[in-house]
Amino acid sequence: MAGLSRLITGRARPGGPLGTTGLVVLVGLVVVLAFGQQYVGSVLVLAFTYAIVTTGMAVQIGFSQQIAFSQSVFMGLGAYGAALLNTHLNLPTLAAAPIVMLGSGLLALVLGSVVTRASGLALAVATIMLPLIATGYVSSAGYLGGSVGMPLAGNLWQASSPDLIAAGNGVITVIALGLAVFVASRILNSDVGLELYALGVDERTAAAMGISTPRRKLELFVLGSMFASLGGAVYAGTQLFVPATLVGSAAELSLLIMLFVGGRRSIIGAVVGALAVEYVSGASEWVSVNILLVEGALITVVLLVDPEGLAGIAGTLRARLRAWLRARVSGLVEVPGAAVGATVGATVAASAGAAVGTAGAAGTGHLRVTDWERAGTAGPAVPGDIGVPLLECSGVTKDYGGLHVLDAVTLTLPARGRYGLCGPNGAGKSTLLGVIGGTVAPSAGRVLLGGADVTGLPPQQRFYLGMSRTFQAVHLITGRTVLDNVAVSCLRSHGSSIAAGIARSRLDEARDKAAEALDYLGMRALMGRDVSSLTLESQRMVEFARAIAPRPRLLLLDEPAAGLSEPQRDRLSGVLHALGEVTCVLLVEHDLGLVAQITERIFVLDYGRLVFEGSPAEFNDSAVVNSLLIGQ
């Protein structure tokens, strides 16, 4: 089964980290060496300098959607830092660069541990103060040259002739950019990259999938600041002057313009954006005088055409061209891609009966779950016997103001089996699931998992302990494939740092695991599709696959059957029957027939209190249940 995911979606990527870096460095070197002595050359070196900063922003702001307005501050820190070290300690600017990067990283660590506690707009508003504060400081700090700026003498590359200096400066700038691009694209293509993308789309879902969101946010802040300070040091060493305007909201905004013009989620886009904006602004006298007008018009037009900027436009064009070529060619020769598809199709057809769910397929699934489970012994261990309760909720209470949503709910689930949670609308079912899952903090009471108190643990920690869940409303990672959506819950990079993503990626491992889960559910054909293009019922099934893929000890399902078709319901029921043999499943469901059919024990909540607990037969006969749920 290994390598299955690659077979389906693993087309050799043209934009792999090495390819991207090679392209940037090659083009950069050619440009710098060819035009180094001319005016255009100096404009391009400046653009490459900004590109170092925007590359970090593409990771932090574009890809992970952590809008922090702090780049110009750290770029200024890098530039002023390099200038100070060069002027007062006679340190070569090149040697100063790693020092200022380290310094910025440390400062960002301190600052970020406060700032990154905020999410979304709060983060943006809190960090927009940073350039304002920094401008106030810089413009009145005498030793930095006040509101003018600070000159320095040390070029990045020391040489005898101005031509050699220009060439050396240019080459070092390009190499620094190449490094930045390599690091950034390695991260984005790794398992950590998938974590970051998930974090950007939906922080809460990311946490429920085990992603340590506070840590990742802090790491992103530090990473962005180190890239920015590298850009700053290069700026100082190539321009030999650090203007006070390098720091501030205007500088911040022009960096953002570069990123968004180029394409916020693309590394190449970030580089191209910096080049385009800098090139345009240096292109003529009129443009550089009226740069505000030009930038305003430029970004409006680019974003109107494609919110993903120039990279998005290029991507669309490439797709169109490919489609056009395929249409032209398909009549003559068979396209390689189609051939692969056919082979895969042949292997799948026999076993899974493709993605179309039938009652027969549910039967097959029932048999094959044991294979799938046996293959998954590497997953979270299942300690404890049937005798030890897996989940214990004791006296769980939740008040919102004066409203008791949950009132001293106590329930116990063993290590295996299928359990249902029913109740009328507003009975507190989803809140109870939230308390168990860690997204809702209870006002009183405790939650124990395998005997250990997890009441205060965040969702991602509960995930490590073997808890996995789906949501009432579908929470998928839009913009990624079905395979990646499922792979998010199979990642094993949670404990490792963002820097580990540069060194190695276990994304393929996670994708293989995800592919197995999808295959088991008969959804192999959907693997390569973008989740946004799926129907609601398929999206629900993807979410279900994501929940079972890590082979949890406790599976929490919030209305898994809502919106499913009849055959899919049957398949779900078959799968849950099989899963209940090896794990504990708790599902909230409105379809009482389905609950009675699937589960072996049912709990009923009403006004936050547990009013019934019993077998499906007792459930069907209970007067309480009938009056409450059926209205008799």
Add this chain to the structure above:
Amino acid sequence: MMKFGNLVVAGIVTGSIYAVFAVCVAVWYRVSNILNLAVGDFAMTGALGVDYLSRVENWPLPLSILATLAAIAAFGYCYDRVVLSLAQDRLRRHEGIVVTFFFTFALSFFIEGIAQILFGTNVHAAPALWPGNSLGLGGGLNIERAGILVLACAVISGGMFALYIRYTLSGKAIEASGENYLGARIVGIDTRQYRRSIFVITAVLAGIFGIVESPITGYTYISGAVISLTGFIAAAYGGFRNPARALVAGLAIGILEALLGGYVSAEYGDTVMYAILAALVLARPRAMGFESAVSN
């Protein structure tokens, strides 16, 4: 004590300007889900436009004012018709707050670029509408005449907004489209119409404030950015959706700025203020109303 009183009075005047811009940002965000970062630039256009027409072109003052406001309104209307309708109605709508944020931000650059060409880079101000020395309020307190006009405008426009939203059907419709854009459209509220009219109204209102206030501070072509930023920050403390809280936040920021400038240091006053504002967001994000904006 007198110094304190005077600082507070000055703070209330600048604060009321921030408050009005914050309200403009918040009200429009409710209807359109777009943050208007160009609102300050309309104020700048008002001030410098009137100055240009009356001083350079020698137009009579009332005509200059009318012409400038008409130009602002026309520009706002065209911008909405062309750019915003393309960005929000035709193309991919659910791009989220970040991309739409960039449209008004680009608009701000664009207006500043045009202002630079038309009005140059020097500090100018519209002629004072109520010329004369500052007035004594008794007890040594002083207030500039223009400040009184600003306060009057703030009270009138704020009051009209409040009455409009509370007591008219279209005001309710605006509230509804702020709560749920799609839901409002389903029940027959033309949210685009409201987006357009509120945008034009807030632009003109900003222009009026620029004209009235400019004799106090003077404007250059980039003055708008600072006003927008402060309005944006004040609106942020109202969760971007709550005009009343935005108003209070705007006033508070104005007073804080004046007091810090007077007591701490003229040089570092703003720096300290921004640090305080950042600390507030971080310490109590929920209480500051950020959760509601985030969940959107």
